[in-house]
Amino acid sequence: MDRPDWAPKDVDIEKASAARLYDFFLGGSYNFEVDRELGRKVAAVAPGVFDFTRLNRAFLRRAVRYLTEQGVDQFLDIGSGIPTAGNVHEIAQKANPDARIVYVDNEPVAVAHSDLLLEGNPNAVAIEADLRDPDSILGNDRTRQMLDFSRPIGLLTVAVYHFIPESDDPLGLAARYRAALPSGSYLALSHVTMDAMGEQIRQLIDLYRNSQNPVTARTRDQFAAMFDGFELVEPGVVFTPEWHPESPEDVGEHPEESAVYAAVGRKP
Amino acid sequence: MTGEDEQGGSMYPGLAEFARLWTGAVLPTSNVPLSRGELNVILTGFAELLMTSLHAEQFDHSPALEVGRGLVASQLVGPKALDATIRVLSRYLRSEADDDRLVDLLGAVAGGYVDALRDHIFLQQETLKKAVFRARDAAEKALRASERRFRTVFTESVVGIAIGDIQGHIVNSNLAMQEMLGYSADELRQRTPYDLMPRKDAEEVSTAYRKLINGQFTSLRSEQQMLRSDNEPIWVHIAVTLIKDENGLPDYPVVMIEDITDLHLLQDRWSHQVAHDPLTNLHNRALFMSKVETAVGGLGPGDRIGLACFGLDGLSVINAGASDQVGDKILKTAADRLRAVVDDDTGLLGRVDGDRFALLAVRSSTQGMIDVVERAMARIAEPVLAAGREYSVTSSVGIVERAAAGSNPFRLLADAELALQWAKRDGRAQWQLFEADRGSRQRRDFELAAQLPAALRGGQFAVEFEPVARVANRGLAGFSLVVSWDHPEQGMLSAKDFLHLAERTGHMLPLGSWALRQACDQAREWHDEHGDRTPPLSVALSDRMVGDQDLSALLLAVLDASGARAEQLVLEVSPDMLRDADGDPAEVLTVLTDLGFKVLVGGMTASCCPHGFGGLPLHGVKLAPEFVATLGEDDKPEPSAERAIGGVVSAAQLAELPVHAAGVHHERHAVALRELGVELGQGDWFGPPSLPFEVEPMIIAGTVDPDW
Ligand SMILES: C[S@@+](CC[C@H](N)C(=O)[O-])C[C@H]1O[C@@H](n2cnc3c(N)ncnc32)[C@H](O)[C@@H]1O
Numbered sequence: 001m002d003r004p005d006w007a008p009k010d011v012d013i014e015k016a017s018a019a020r021l022y023d024f025f026l027g028g029s030y031n032f033e034v035d036r037e038l039g040r041k042v043a044a045v046a047p048g049v050f051d052f053t054r055l056n057r058a059f060l061r062r063a064v065r066y067l068t069e070q071g072v073d074q075f076l077d078i079g080s081g082i083p084t085a086g087n088v089h090e091i092a093q094k095a096n097p098d099a100r101i102v103y104v105d106n107e108p109v110a111v112a113h114s115d116l117l118l119e120g121n122p123n124a125v126a127i128e129a130d131l132r133d134p135d136s137i138l139g140n141d142r143t144r145q146m147l148d149f150s151r152p153i154g155l156l157t158v159a160v161y162h163f164i165p166e167s168d169d170p171l172g173l174a175a176r177y178r179a180a181l182p183s184g185s186y187l188a189l190s191h192v193t194m195d196a197m198g199e200q201i202r203q204l205i206d207l208y209r210n211s212q213n214p215v216t217a218r219t220r221d222q223f224a225a226m227f228d229g230f231e232l233v234e235p236g237v238v239f240t241p242e243w244h245p246e247s248p249e250d251v252g253e254h255p256e257e258s259a260v261y262a263a264v265g266r267k268p
Numbered sequence: 269m270t271g272e273d274e275q276g277g278s279m280y281p282g283l284a285e286f287a288r289l290w291t292g293a294v295l296p297t298s299n300v301p302l303s304r305g306e307l308n309v310i311l312t313g314f315a316e317l318l319m320t321s322l323h324a325e326q327f328d329h330s331p332a333l334e335v336g337r338g339l340v341a342s343q344l345v346g347p348k349a350l351d352a353t354i355r356v357l358s359r360y361l362r363s364e365a366d367d368d369r370l371v372d373l374l375g376a377v378a379g380g381y382v383d384a385l386r387d388h389i390f391l392q393q394e395t396l397k398k399a400v401f402r403a404r405d406a407a408e409k410a411l412r413a414s415e416r417r418f419r420t421v422f423t424e425s426v427v428g429i430a431i432g433d434i435q436g437h438i439v440n441s442n443l444a445m446q447e448m449l450g451y452s453a454d455e456l457r458q459r460t461p462y463d464l465m466p467r468k469d470a471e472e473v474s475t476a477y478r479k480l481i482n483g484q485f486t487s488l489r490s491e492q493q494m495l496r497s498d499n500e501p502i503w504v505h506i507a508v509t510l511i512k513d514e515n516g517l518p519d520y521p522v523v524m525i526e527d528i529t530d531l532h533l534l535q536d537r538w539s540h541q542v543a544h545d546p547l548t549n550l551h552n553r554a555l556f557m558s559k560v561e562t563a564v565g566g567l568g569p570g571d572r573i574g575l576a577c578f579g580l581d582g583l584s585v586i587n588a589g590a591s592d593q594v595g596d597k598i599l600k601t602a603a604d605r606l607r608a609v610v611d612d613d614t615g616l617l618g619r620v621d622g623d624r625f626a627l628l629a630v631r632s633s634t635q636g637m638i639d640v641v642e643r644a645m646a647r648i649a650e651p652v653l654a655a656g657r658e659y660s661v662t663s664s665v666g667i668v669e670r671a672a673a674g675s676n677p678f679r680l681l682a683d684a685e686l687a688l689q690w691a692k693r694d695g696r697a698q699w700q701l702f703e704a705d706r707g708s709r710q711r712r713d714f715e716l717a718a719q720l721p722a723a724l725r726g727g728q729f730a731v732e733f734e735p736v737a738r739v740a741n742r743g744l745a746g747f748s749l750v751v752s753w754d755h756p757e758q759g760m761l762s763a764k765d766f767l768h769l770a771e772r773t774g775h776m777l778p779l780g781s782w783a784l785r786q787a788c789d790q791a792r793e794w795h796d797e798h799g800d801r802t803p804p805l806s807v808a809l810s811d812r813m814v815g816d817q818d819l820s821a822l823l824l825a826v827l828d829a830s831g832a833r834a835e836q837l838v839l840e841v842s843p844d845m846l847r848d849a850d851g852d853p854a855e856v857l858t859v860l861t862d863l864g865f866k867v868l869v870g871g872m873t874a875s876c877c878p879h880g881f882g883g884l885p886l887h888g889v890k891l892a893p894e895f896v897a898t899l900g901e902d903d904k905p906e907p908s909a910e911r912a913i914g915g916v917v918s919a920a921q922l923a924e925l926p927v928h929a930a931g932v933h934h935e936r937h938a939v940a941l942r943e944l945g946v947e948l949g950q951g952d953w954f955g956p957p958s959l960p961f962e963v964e965p966m967i968i969a970g971t972v973d974p975d976w
Binding site for chain 1: 300398399
């Protein structure tokens, strides 16, 4: 039997969560032994995972910077995770103190954490909702209070869609969100792939199977399809380090070893 | 930050290279929210601080401690960040100072780093704990709120809610549930919902309940009867949902019941009302039609289907005069009588219109259909006692009987209704089989009706006189006026071809008064010629004429104009006109007899039994030609026809009315009729309708067989 709608989601810290694992790989301490235990197992078979996450996080930072440079001053960050170094509101509000941010995650501790951090910040909120329920996010009162859907919005769904299995229709969801954005808006996405680092990712997927967030890797084409109808910002779909690098050394000789595709698209 | 920078350069050569390498070494170790350039600026500052303290006279380890702390502040907190820093520092600072100092310096950097990192980690873990508390708190608040909501719903709901254990026993119930079932909370405990159901349902529900627990159903919903503590049954909507625990195992069932007894009653009554005619309790037209459709659909290729449409004769007349209750009583009685004849096996009944009933028979035969219809007609025709008076209401029936294959239910009813119209038009109190080609006959009728007025003006009508004889000895007893139409295209048309048209189209009055004038003129002429030997001349008055308010004025005027006397004429009226709407003797009879006319009831058939004729100012009854025709044309006796005629004759005799018969075309008819007690007859056996000069010898001879 499904949990009735009105029953709150359990706060489960007995099981590893994607949010805390991600924090662990980033070198954070917002995690529990269950998370670290799984994290160490993952690192043993997929040692690249520290780079995958760090480079992904760096892409997020550069993407937000890029969007603020394009004049975007409102952000919807779905699957925002645990606040950590280089949070979206910090980057955006550093460039534009009036920038507004809505953080969304379905992990209650991550949301509570964001809440704590955002106390006293009138221009940012965190809400607990699920990517798979667009109405609960797009129609949420707090989203509507914070964001003006008649002006361009930066929608960030970074390193999240690989937690959405095919059965939940990720393409359909992406389309829903794209449709909700006004013209001039941007969509920033990143996604785990097996096109490179196949063996490590396969092992990682195996281990994540028992976490709260099983992982589905996708191909370049599947990833590109999530931007349908949007104009991809140069250089298009690339591995994370290749997207608007800040210095040539950052790209390195093997950007594909980041195992994560990244791209930013603009709604015409 | 560096203080001693000189336009991008430094007092220490190689410092920039040192910072660049340091940046490159630590950047991949941690999630630093900075670009390489930004981190490089910070690390250049740190490098300069370290250089300065290496080169100082007196070693002070605090700048190095600060650098260690600063690294943590810059988010260089990855597991390999310190390691990478120490390697870079020892390699590049080895040449700048002696080993002791270098070891002191590196120790201070590491000390500051570890110190700050410990704080950093503690702080993060502290924050994480806070976040967890906060999340739990929020979750608990939400839970409490939802529990509160649930409790409110539970206690306040008008829906009966009970929480059970895994065996299905009720553990907790709300007030609504207790009130609905008439048990207290304690009494409900340890009972299962199916304990409170009639035995036959209980088994089924408990089976379904088992399936629910086994996970074969996720929820159970149905409409059920339950028994209250006082054993009174109530109807409920019942929904049982199984709540599972976190592991997906059955935890407890929630039972919800809603009392729909009223709704049920209402629905029952409503659907019955919608489908049934409240007066007669027969299916209404819509339901009847849907049943016909179903029946047609269920029949095989060889099967036949029959539909009869009964119309009560003259009901509107009765309704117009008597109270509604009389009409209702008659309808109800007719419906009951139909039901008595038609049981569920033989047919399906419906009230398809105000005074119309329909009977559907499946796997029928034409003869079977006719048999049922005739039985029903006879039953319906029996007198009905209403408001203290007896009414005789006959019915006319249209019958369709055909192969079921391809039959359209609506066509069936429409054709039966058309046949009913024919039956009514052809004299009522009879049935008519629908004939496909009669449609074209009907068209011809309409044409004739349209030509009637012009024909009357153009003198296309003629009268003839049919002799009426004593059946016993063929003595002349009178003449009957017969009108015929010499139609320019269709030739000679007899009264039965056009009189009904005249009656229906409103041309009866002119045609009828014309005929009356002809009769009076002839009567006077004969009387002038033959005096008292002249037998009476009878003229049929149509219903419309009888019902006309100006009838007596018309008669007086015609008598006056012709010089004939009333007693020389016999007026024939139809049985329908004998009584008024209240069932009283029609006033017109008295008016006619007061004027001196003799009144004869014509067109008698089996269905218009002259039971109630006693006491009416009548001079006799005349059997309709078609009634007489039932005696058959060959020499075979028709016992049933003889019995029917005999019944009418004896009833008339009881009322002391002599019986005439029309349409006596065969000797055998005459013999049979005489034996049955019929006194007078007319028809081919006694002589065809003829012109005045042809029948004059009969008057002279006093017999229909004059010797020339
Ligand atoms: C790998 S982290 C990414 C965090 C951040 N977007 C970044 O790229 O640095 C993925 C986050 O998505 C969240 N997440 C996973 N499935 C989600 C869903 N269906 N709805 C909302 N958030 C989800 C997880 O809780 C986790 O915090």
